Amino acid sequence: MVTKQFTGSPQDADLTRADSLAREIFSDVANKWALLIIEALGDGTLRFSELRGEIEGISHKMLTQNLRMLERNGLVERTVHPTVPPRVEYTLTEPGRGLRATVDAMCDWTHRYLGDIEDSRRRFDA
Amino acid sequence: MVTKQFTGSPQDADLTRADSLAREIFSDVANKWALLIIEALGDGTLRFSELRGEIEGISHKMLTQNLRMLERNGLVERTVHPTVPPRVEYTLTEPGRGLRATVDAMCDWTHRYLGDIEDSRRRFDA
């Protein structure tokens, strides 16, 4: 569970610390762009510009920002080739690939229920 | 894949429409509060106020807003008991439970790599 940060009881300070960390990670990761980056990387290696091309609608800023965040959390590895012009490649780490599995599941889910959701929306909007 | 919205080729208009719908749903669902609500509901039934209590830090507004969105997409069912004071209960639908499975996986992942991520952060911040 990542819904709770604090239990209230004073003695489980470690538990609440772990929970609040879990929530923090969850908040980092549970956002549109981060998950799309993970998904786009798959088990390949992509350059910054390639990622931009893969992910429809992501801006320069959002891409760098989220890549930094993912790198900080150890989900993507960033390798810089000291050439000119510079060539920077991104690839998922082991933890990153673990997360990717869950994102894949989410994408499958999306496509599986596409029709149902579309119907539900139409009904709701009426 | 939900990373691409448009292919460029004119004849697969249906495919791009499906893709853009997938992206739209993905954007709705891939956000912190929505996923936390799904997770909190689990396979139970919770009232509005109970949800507020379960999800640390969510505001009244964010809760209603996201519940409407989830209801619109047919992921949660909202049943109003016409009593006074009113009693409104929320529960996951079948599609909602499907999504919940992936959120569960994401929570598991979070706890699994908690330590690694914490370490990676410390290294990065130095």
Add this chain to the structure above:
DNA sequence: CTGGATCCACAACGATACTG
């Protein structure tokens, strides 16, 4: 090519007050 920094418009959000 990659990425940091700055500026700014606009959306998100929290707080509050009000209704059924």
Add this chain to the structure above:
DNA sequence: CAGTATCGTTGTGGATCCAG
């Protein structure tokens, strides 16, 4: 209790410019 509406603030995100 649940939900809507409004308002003011914060923060997100896009555009642009500059640097390595």
